């Protein structure tokens with residue numbers, strides 16, 4: 336049976352063996368976190384970083400500034416991250432909503448109780464659960480574990496989340512298993528492990544530091 340002690344053992348090993356991703360920083364400005372996470376969809380950290388740096392060179396990263404910016408200029412800035420038309424549209428939509436409904440700041444939303452804050456952010460067009468959970472965890476220290484593609488794959492292979500579980504099932508399974516203080520670390524280390532060892536196509540099971548904990552290690 337899976338226990339918190341078991342999950343913590345896995346984390347202890349990963350702490351010593353994988354690099355923690357550094358694109359989004361803990362306690363960073365919530366609006367910046369939101370914009371970085373929108374830009375990061377379906378691309379690498381490196382491309383996201385280039386695109387966000389370019390955006391920052393042209394615009395102040397505030398709802399007011401981006402809501403009133405030229406769409407084509409935002410597109411040009413974030414082109415290196417791909418899907419730039421969709422992402423520009425989402426950036427401007429959320430900027431306008433925050434500007435018009437929330438006095439230009441995410442703080443009003445982030446001080447709501449967790450479920451209410453989550454629902455309010457999810458109601459914004461173009462913003463999915465992973466983006467919302469990243470903002471809530473990193474910039475508001477709310478108790479959630481964002482499930483990106485690495486977290487999803489690694490958790491299911493390890494057997495700490497149901498193999499056919501959707502986003503919510505994986506998120507809630509992980510939250511049940513890890514202690515709340517470790518949610519951020521668990522999210523980061525599962526990503527790091529997915530990048531370094533538990534790769535999508537050819538996982539490095541023989542050299543995987545947690546292979547003795549893995550349900551599917553013999554399958555590759």
Ligand code: SF4
Pocket residue numbers: 489492493532533534538539540541543544545546549550551552
């Ligand atoms: S043993 Fe293989 S499948 Fe299991 S966690 Fe390690 S790399 Fe992933």
